[in-house]
Amino acid sequence: GNSVTQMEGPVTLSEEAFLTINCTYTATGYPSLFWYVQYPGEGLQLLLKATKADDKGSNKGFEATYRKETTSFHLEKGSVQVSDSAVYFCALRNTGGFKTIFGAGTRLFVKA
Amino acid sequence: DAGVTQSPTHLIKTRGQQVTLRCSPKSGHDTVSWYQQALGQGPQFIFQYYEEEERQRGNFPDRFSGHQFPNYSSELNVNALLLGDSALYLCASSPGGPFEQYFGPGTRLTVT
Numbered sequence A: 001g002n003s004v005t006q007m008e009g010p011v012t013l014s015e016e017a018f019l020t021i022n023c024t025y026t027a028t029g030y031p032s033l034f035w036y037v038q039y040p041g042e043g044l045q046l047l048l049k050a051t052k053a054d055d056k057g058s059n060k061g062f063e064a065t066y067r068k069e070t071t072s073f074h075l076e077k078g079s080v081q082v083s084d085s086a087v088y089f090c091a092l093r094n095t096g097g098f099k100t101i102f103g104a105g106t107r108l109f110v111k112a
Numbered sequence B: 001d002a003g004v005t006q007s008p009t010h011l012i013k014t015r016g017q018q019v020t021l022r023c024s025p026k027s028g029h030d031t032v033s034w035y036q037q038a039l040g041q042g043p044q045f046i047f048q049y050y051e052e053e054e055r056q057r058g059n060f061p062d063r064f065s066g067h068q069f070p071n072y073s074s075e076l077n078v079n080a081l082l083l084g085d086s087a088l089y090l091c092a093s094s095p096g097g098p099f100e101q102y103f104g105p106g107t108r109l110t111v112t
Helices: none
Strands: A004-005 A013-015 A019-021 A022-025 A032-038 A046-051 A056-059 A062-065 A076-077 A086-093 A106-111 B005-007 B010-013 B019-024 B031-037 B044-050 B053-057 B064-068 B073-079 B087-094 B108-112
Touching: A004 A086, A013 A019, A019 A106, A022 A032, A022 A086, A032 A062, A046 A062, B005 B087, B010 B019, B019 B087, B019 B108, B031 B073, B044 B064, B073 B087
Parallel strands: A013 A106, B010 B108
Antiparallel strands: A004 A022, A019 A076, A032 A046, A032 A086, A046 A056, A056 A062, A062 A076, A086 A106, B005 B019, B019 B073, B031 B044, B031 B087, B044 B053, B064 B073, B087 B108
């Protein structure tokens, strides 16, 4: 079945450090891929998405590239801020599908 | 424009009781999905409603049921509550079809 695996957290970084959160997926067909962010006490917000191979999603300095050959969608940011502290979820949805499948989440702490 | 709203924010119930959670979708959205997010986990798909019908269901028992009203708002009902039903319940809306979902802040259910 379809699944998403992302690196375990927590990830602790200093402000202005480079961030990578790894995500790999298993899916039939050609799913759309997403990164969601969840701030403390809040629901999920869509951070970025990519709908086909080699697409790069980007938003607020975050980027992720849809790599079909390695079934990966790693999240990166060149310089993190304290305000980026949150839980990040990698997710997929199959073409024509109605449900989104999430990874377990990776908690990020950024220290000033 | 209000986003997705959910009520109540928090709820405490006793084992064996029944609970109803409510969701109002974002303006212009006609599709509502419900997810269960256990502590430290990613959201798990419960079901999706479209045109007042359950369109797809995840791997949840029949104790979980729902309803969608003509104004597209939705309810999630859980009967015979178990301790394991304690979780954050998220509602997500989308404008029909496999489009990106917008999440509400969630209802935190605690079963004692």
